[in-house]
Amino acid sequence: MAWLEITVHTTADSIDDTAAMLTAAGFQELVLEDQNQFEDFLEENRACWDYIDEELQQKLQGLSHIKLYLEDTQEAELSRLKALIESKSLSMTVETMPDTDWENSWQEHYPAVEVGQKLIVLPYWLESSDESGRIPIILDPGLTFGTGAHPSTQMVMEAMEERVTAGSHCLDLGSGSGILSITALRLGAKSATGVDIDPKAEDIARENAAYNGFAAPEFSACTGDVTADKRLMGRLQTQEYDTVLVNIVADVIIHLAPTLPAFLQQHSTLICSGILDTRLHDVTAALEKAGLTVIETKSKEDWRCVIAKKYAL
Numbered sequence: 001m002a003w004l005e006i007t008v009h010t011t012a013d014s015i016d017d018t019a020a021m022l023t024a025a026g027f028q029e030l031v032l033e034d035q036n037q038f039e040d041f042l043e044e045n046r047a048c049w050d051y052i053d054e055e056l057q058q059k060l061q062g063l064s065h066i067k068l069y070l071e072d073t074q075e076a077e078l079s080r081l082k083a084l085i086e087s088k089s090l091s092m093t094v095e096t097m098p099d100t101d102w103e104n105s106w107q108e109h110y111p112a113v114e115v116g117q118k119l120i121v122l123p124y125w126l127e128s129s130d131e132s133g134r135i136p137i138i139l140d141p142g143l144t145f146g147t148g149a150h151p152s153t154q155m156v157m158e159a160m161e162e163r164v165t166a167g168s169h170c171l172d173l174g175s176g177s178g179i180l181s182i183t184a185l186r187l188g189a190k191s192a193t194g195v196d197i198d199p200k201a202e203d204i205a206r207e208n209a210a211y212n213g214f215a216a217p218e219f220s221a222c223t224g225d226v227t228a229d230k231r232l233m234g235r236l237q238t239q240e241y242d243t244v245l246v247n248i249v250a251d252v253i254i255h256l257a258p259t260l261p262a263f264l265q266q267h268s269t270l271i272c273s274g275i276l277d278t279r280l281h282d283v284t285a286a287l288e289k290a291g292l293t294v295i296e297t298k299s300k301e302d303w304r305c306v307i308a309k310k311y312a313l
Helices: 016-024 035-044 055-058 074-086 102-109 124-129 150-164 180-187 199-212 230-236 249-256 277-289
Strands: 002-007 029-033 064-071 091-097 112-117 121-124 135-139 168-174 191-196 219-223 241-245 264-276 294-301 303-309
Touching: 016 064, 016 219, 035 277, 064 074, 112 150, 121 124, 121 180, 124 135, 124 277, 135 180, 135 199, 150 180, 150 241, 150 264, 150 294, 150 303, 168 180, 180 191, 180 199, 180 219, 180 241, 191 199, 191 230, 199 219, 241 249, 249 264, 249 277, 264 277, 277 294, 277 303
Parallel strands: 121 135, 168 191, 168 241, 191 219, 241 264
Antiparallel strands: 002 064, 002 091, 029 064, 112 121, 264 303, 294 303
């Protein structure tokens, strides 16, 4: 079965009204692409990002249109849509999409990723075919952030190869997919605890841990903000951690900095990543102000990873 991709060309001022019109006419599952709405979203969520893909920004430059899809056999619906668009003095373009296995084609975008000297991140459907001899980190990469492809995540995993020891305990703040917690367990840690403010991440991390054969008490996941939830903070502090991981963005690390020493012992190691080079000084200054000592900085592309201790060596 082939599909038609229909693009309705509109303006930023009328895109919402046009979408409402199409919905009222029975056309569902609309995709809105609008530069102004994209920029508004970024501004409203500024605390959650440090970097925006330039290629994506360029693609959205000046754009304001709506996409929808019909089967190539739906000739009557296509004619009805065309008449509706013309009645509103709008225009549209129609492209035939290639006959593709859409249900599974997205998997092509998630190949195995070798990380560091020992690790390989594998989508679950590639587990049985892996012959690399590396330590596998098995994930469902379609679920949430944290697939091992990003430089910030890779730097944390490389630092973990060097520092996570058998029998150690790990705390993963901003755990997302659970990739770093799973990595710690694969490297021999006795336990790993993942914390994320997104309640969906808790179940996702547990599911990914299960792909790797881990469950409670080895792996545990919870939802909350350690800077605001005193009960969660107290519960987490009942365990001493050898490694604390924070792979988020600079502003969140800075916000967390005063809280982090509470999770660290003198022997513990803090690994922070997700830091653009332009924000490195801000992050290291916040960590030092909180009483931590930066002992190493890793670099990969425009990203930085900071390793710190609670006390100076």
